[in-house]
Amino acid sequence: MSGSLLTPNLVGLCRSLTEILLGIVKAIFDALSLPGLGSWFMSPGVVVFFTYLIATLVMVMWAALVNLLSVMWVERKLYSRIQDRRGIMLGVPWPWSKKYKRGMTNLGWGFLQNIADGVKLLQKENITPASADKLLFHAAPAIIVSSTIMVFAVFPFSENFYYTKVALGVLFVLAALSLGPFAIILAGYSSNNKYTLIGGLRAAAMMLSYEIPLILCVVAVVLLSGTLDPFQMVAVQERPLLGTIVPSWNVFSPPQMLGFVIFFIALVAELERIPFDIPEADAELVEGWTTEYGGMRFGFLFGFKWLRAFAGAGLLVILYLGGWNGPVFATFSVLGYPIPILPQEFWFLLKTYLVVMVIIWISWSIPRVRADQVLKIGWNRLIPLALLTILGAAVFKTMGWF
Amino acid sequence: MAEFWVNMGPQHPMTHGLWNLRIKVDGETIVDAEPIIGYLHRGVEKISEVREFQKVIVLTDRLCYVSSITWSHAYCLAVEELMGIEIPERGKYLRVISLEIQRIASHLMWLAAFGADIGLLTMLLYALRERELFLDLIEIMAGLRLNSNYTRVGGVRNDVPADFEKSCQRVIAHFLKKLDEYEDMMENSKTFLMRTQGIGKLSKEDAINWGVTGPNLRGSGADVDLRRTIPYEVYDQIDWEPAIEKDCDCYARSIVRMREMRESCKIVLDALKKMPPGPYRMKPPRRAEGEAFRATEDSRGEALFYVAADGDDRPYRVKIRSPIFCTLAAVPQMMRGHKVADVVSIMGSIDICVGEIDK
Numbered sequence: 099m100s101g102s103l104l105t106p107n108l109v110g111l112c113r114s115l116t117e118i119l120l121g122i123v124k125a126i127f128d129a130l131s132l133p134g135l136g137s138w139f140m141s142p143g144v145v146v147f148f149t150y151l152i153a154t155l156v157m158v159m160w161a162a163l164v165n166l167l168s169v170m171w172v173e174r175k176l177y178s179r180i181q182d183r184r185g186i187m188l189g190v191p192w193p194w195s196k197k198y199k200r201g202m203t204n205l206g207w208g209f210l211q212n213i214a215d216g217v218k219l220l221q222k223e224n225i226t227p228a229s230a231d232k233l234l235f236h237a238a239p240a241i242i243v244s245s246t247i248m249v250f251a252v253f254p255f256s257e258n259f260y261y262t263k264v265a266l267g268v269l270f271v272l273a274a275l276s277l278g279p280f281a282i283i284l285a286g287y288s289s290n291n292k293y294t295l296i297g298g299l300r301a302a303a304m305m306l307s308y309e310i311p312l313i314l315c316v317v318a319v320v321l322l323s324g325t326l327d328p329f330q331m332v333a334v335q336e337r338p339l340l341g342t343i344v345p346s347w348n349v350f351s352p353p354q355m356l357g358f359v360i361f362f363i364a365l366v367a368e369l370e371r372i373p374f375d376i377p378e379a380d381a382e383l384v385e386g387w388t389t390e391y392g393g394m395r396f397g398f399l400f401g402f403k404w405l406r407a408f409a410g411a412g413l414l415v416i417l418y419l420g421g422w423n424g425p426v427f428a429t430f431s432v433l434g435y436p437i438p439i440l441p442q443e444f445w446f447l448l449k450t451y452l453v454v455m456v457i458i459w460i461s462w463s464i465p466r467v468r469a470d471q472v473l474k475i476g477w478n479r480l481i482p483l484a485l486l487t488i489l490g491a492a493v494f495k496t497m498g499w500f
Numbered sequence: 501m502a503e504f505w506v507n508m509g510p511q512h513p514m515t516h517g518l519w520n521l522r523i524k525v526d527g528e529t530i531v532d533a534e535p536i537i538g539y540l541h542r543g544v545e546k547i548s549e550v551r552e553f554q555k556v557i558v559l560t561d562r563l564c565y566v567s568s569i570t571w572s573h574a575y576c577l578a579v580e581e582l583m584g585i586e587i588p589e590r591g592k593y594l595r596v597i598s599l600e601i602q603r604i605a606s607h608l609m610w611l612a613a614f615g616a617d618i619g620l621l622t623m624l625l626y627a628l629r630e631r632e633l634f635l636d637l638i639e640i641m642a643g644l645r646l647n648s649n650y651t652r653v654g655g656v657r658n659d660v661p662a663d664f665e666k667s668c669q670r671v672i673a674h675f676l677k678k679l680d681e682y683e684d685m686m687e688n689s690k691t692f693l694m695r696t697q698g699i700g701k702l703s704k705e706d707a708i709n710w711g712v713t714g715p716n717l718r719g720s721g722a723d724v725d726l727r728r729t730i731p732y733e734v735y736d737q738i739d740w741e742p743a744i745e746k747d748c749d750c751y752a753r754s755i756v757r758m759r760e761m762r763e764s765c766k767i768v769l770d771a772l773k774k775m776p777p778g779p780y781r782m783k784p785p786r787r788a789e790g791e792a793f794r795a796t797e798d799s800r801g802e803a804l805f806y807v808a809a810d811g812d813d814r815p816y817r818v819k820i821r822s823p824i825f826c827t828l829a830a831v832p833q834m835m836r837g838h839k840v841a842d843v844v845s846i847m848g849s850i851d852i853c854v855g856e857i858d859k
Contacts, residue, residue, distance in 0.1 A: 292506045381514055381617045381619060382508070463620075465618040469840070
């Protein structure tokens, strides 16, 4: 098992950083002969406040900027390649290159395209329909954004890369992810538009039929691991399987194989990706429940779908694919800290991005399923199979086979 | 839940042009539908009356912007019958080749739009990629890609270059491989079958009664292909089979179009082989008197031109019968009882072109 990049953990690291920064502030005030103010800055309350401020900023920046932009970029590049084209290519060349002299900005990797799109959306006018329910209309994007960010309050990227350690972490992540559909229903209802209304109702129907198998699969995992704590869940999957070098990831245990498939399908539906994207079916409902939103509000609704996809894929990795478990290659030490070459964060992100890419791959290769067929799949197939998974997990647990 | 009307158009991703489909829904179920057209009316029939016979071709090219050669060809056939002229043999073969290339390009545009409608945007990109090759072939023939202005009264605009047969063979060999891939994407995709099978049933009797023609009628099991029933040009000298499916649903209609593309490839290769040397155009008379009408098999169905002239150098009256105009009348019947999401499957499968509906 490889180590984490962060020692001791994110908050601890931020605490050291804060102490250094506040030490500098104290030195400045001491030099200005204001020792009272200087020692106030070093008092425990202020240190804790700045520690958590910095840790929050780091976590939000890491999740909402780095990973959101990366997932968007991966999606746009990958589906372009599936469709036999190059996709986004905006890049700013170095000032000394020949491309810069020719004024070429379209031959890059395209990572800046998403930022450019965001800037464009920020410049656009925010239109609120005259007949909309203003409060709910404005609240819906806020709920989506905040509930998605909330996931990362307990979301572990490795043993040490987390914001807070909660014993019911998996439950918290599931609860935060399922707040999204409520905001969709609010948005669909408050826009006062027939397309958004149908889209919102479809979202409500989808939530009813796909939350249940999703949670039932988690119940099966919890039954076998005996915990809702993501850290312990990953620790359980760490030991090798029956004396081999294969790790005992949940996906390799017989009842959970079925659970993995069901969880994956329900996750795709939960994220409203293409085979199940009926709430925003753009061919028949224009843009579904986002039809009336414009400017950065639409940008938030649209962009945070990718962050939800990332969070959902991460949850799948924690539950079934061994979390941040990975082979150790080498460790070198800097100032006494052992730093692994391929740390836990690397393995976690690798698995998560692979799951995200599989979701993207599926959603760009098959058509959209009709609304009533989606519900039929959910109620007639997934829920009975999920119950079967729980039964299998219970049998395995009682017999002590796994 | 109360029933209410939903406007799908005039500006809506489903419409493929400017028209409006009002549907009355009860929750997700369609109770009634009502197509409203007229947003794209350009008065082609009336403008034709003030233009000389040859100059009308510019207008008929723009009747349907994805299938321009077939429409101009229908007009030219009618005018040639009015004038009582017989065009050179090579001209006929060139027309058949251009018609079939245009038919493939048009069907590929349908495939692209159908894929985008049912949520398979990858199909859109794939089909447009292959359509580009056939537009290139049309460009080699006519010098233009979309509104090609190729067929003329009395023949075609120009002969093809010497290496045209080789280009055609290369494109078609490549395309047939890709066509297998697309058929795989349709037949082997459970999701695709779920979206199309049993949707938008239109029985043979109903289809005939509503005046539905073309691939939509053949998808309902009727063996009607004007290229065979009323042969024009040289279609009776070429080996080919019409595509007929008996399921009467969206899937049957799409399979008919896929098989038609294959047949069109066969026709192009066969016509290129049999094409005799010689002149490709004759000089038609300037004036004509009388009336004539000719029906041809357009990419979408029966395209009929009625041209009357009173001895002047321009038509006295032109009447166009466009296939999708008639097919639209059958749409409410096909939709009743289906879900909202089936609107796009049904409208996608009948291959709508607003240019020819509104004329």
